[in-house]
Amino acid sequence: MGLILDMIGGLLLVSGASFLLFGGLGLVRMPDIFNRIQAGAKTTTLGTLLTLAGAACLQPAWGLKLLLIGVFLIFTNPVSAQVLANAAHRRGTQKTPLTKVDHLAEDRGDKS
């Protein structure tokens, strides 16, 4: 039983790290800042959550503290991503030419 739990924990660790890797790859490959924020925010959240779950499988005694770190991450990561995206939009950062629509810019333009 313990061995199976250990194996599950190890596999969760590896899959969490792989999601981090996808995040890093997305960060390098994506063409503009909004897409980079998307790659950064999502994959790091899930990757870290999986890593924490894996650690909890390997050391069940640490479960509560790991859960707490996970809760904090779920609430801080999207907020910082949103603030960053908002700042980027307010600064009028260059968007990739692939961009199709931008309702926010249209509405902002109307107001000011």
Add this chain to the structure above:
Amino acid sequence: MNTVMFAISVLLAVAMIGAAFITILAKRPATAMLAAGLVSLFASVLFLFMAAPDVAMTEAAIGSGLTTFLFFFVLGRVRGGRS
């Protein structure tokens, strides 16, 4: 098993030196400050690897959090008045 942590420390050391290069060479002060925060962040992880969790926590809370903020605060004031 310790080789893993050794390898990560080498990685962190390289990253710290790279970030320090950005700090002293960057054109804009804001970039330099961000890179200094990054140096402090990696130093904190390295402290933890050297079995000093107290120091790591101090460096994370003070070096990476408050110092970076203080710099940006003053930078905002200084540039805001120029216009």
Add this chain to the structure above:
Amino acid sequence: MIRRFAVFLLLLALGSIFVNLLMGYVPDSELNLTARYYAEHTAQDIGAANIVTAIVITYRGLDTLGEVTVLFLTATIIGMVLSQGQKHRALQRQLPPSGELLTTGSRLLVPLILLLGAYVFLNGHLTPGGGFQGGAIIASAALLLLLTDPLRRFSHRLISVVESVSGLVFVASGVLGILYAGGFLDSRILSTGTFGALFSAGVIPVIYSFVGLKVGAEFTSMLTNLAETEQS
């Protein structure tokens, strides 16, 4: 040009000294005498699980008192420097109002950050952390409030009251150490308790809590002083 050359020369000399130091460095394989004493005696004498805390608060308590004093002086000097003559140049920077999400998020997170700070300094004798880290975390909560609403003002009175009361408690417990235990800042005026419990290690948790409050108040006053330069 000549200045750059001088700098280069200086750094070269310093670098050669460093290389010498690095080459000649032999890591210890045994603890030295002081560290061995601390490692052997902390658990029985002080009752603190975190030896660094025992050193900071009890064995080297005077240094900590000096450190807190230096921080207090720094905060005071910053307040004095910034309070003079800020009228003649009104620095108006239009920071746009923060979005609804950041406002709600900060109202959600600030109590948790405060709780984490309290946890860090109350458990300074058991887990990593202590008054300085906890104080910095509490100041970060104030910082998050300032970032969300740049025009927010904290009560200076509250900050200075918290600061002076904590300083007084710190010194008073040191004096009580002279009266009831071995000397200034001896932590054994309360019983050491069972090893590993929250109420243990004598007066260390009390002192560290007040150090945490004091450091938090000092950092917050630095931040607010800087923040208030915006207004005039």
Add this chain to the structure above:
Amino acid sequence: MDWIAMGTGFTLILMGLYGALTNRNILRIIVSFTVADTGVNLVLVAVGYMHGRTAPILDEAVSAAQAVTRIIDPVPQALVLTAIVIGLGVTALMLTYAYKLYEVKGILDISKCKDLKW
């Protein structure tokens, strides 16, 4: 690991000093100082590190009886703890004076401050 940390620390000190001595923008000088500060702390902690030992905190993993053979030197850590906190105080003070200088003179370039030049 201590070699790496020590070497990195020395490199950071040198780079921070280089930045502080060659830059003219006062904010850049202060940033370089913090980098050198971090380097000094790294060297100090690396001096206290010993191979194969763990953090000086006693819990289930390290009992009080085996502390002498299992933990690393706690004294440099206590020292560095103080150094980091005071470092923030010093940085805050420097930044305040930089701000004041800007407020009074309207410049950040240190080479243009010739009042006290001899």
Add this chain to the structure above:
Amino acid sequence: MDKGKSSKWRDTAILFATLMLFWLMLEGKLEADILIVGTVVSLVIALLYRDGLSFFTEFRFTPAGIIAGFRYYGYFFKELFKSNFALAAIVLRPSLPIAPGIVKVRTKLKSRMGRLMLANSITLTPGTLTVEMEGEWLYIHCVTVASADIEAATAEIVSGFESYLEVMYG
């Protein structure tokens, strides 16, 4: 929002309970001294920072609300996994098939926590990122824009979470 005095006190009580829960999770033990200190600390924070919100501030403690909460988290983690695999597929493909854009969608939620949770969930789910929230309008950046029409985008992005959150928070 018209907040009465009793509702303010209710918020404080809920904040206190949440802080107490977090304190116990942080300590990981249940002993008398920990409970005493935790009560004091949570009480001081809850009374000092009266603006504080907690995860349960506007939560409806009805059976339907609690069931919706559990189902919401199940749905949320399913979407989180889906979003990550979708992003990995995009990133790993050499041609990088993206067509980004910022679209505008509408939400019916009124409570602050519900709106925050909605925005956070949208940020963490497939190819979407909340950029700004103004009144009933949400501006969302999408990696691949399906349709620029407001109603269609609302149905596609928001409605899945909104149905649960509406029951939970209102």
Add this chain to the structure above:
Amino acid sequence: MVDVLVTLAAIIAGVAFLLALVRFLLGPTRLDRVVAFDVLTVIAITFIVLAALIEGRGIYLDVALVYALLSFLGVIAVARYLEGRD
């Protein structure tokens, strides 16, 4: 067997770290660097958890907790500064 998996996880996380570092070094705008900073902080949390597993010390997790809360603050401070001036 578990050791091998933990090592593998550390290697993969290290590669991710390097990629994020590349974005920090290149980053055309400052906000790109901030995004990279955010990602690097979160990867540092993974490193801390791995170190705690390897050393077998649960107390290291407290540091990860402080990281999770304070990295957020650094990012918000920089983002708010960059938002304020244009």
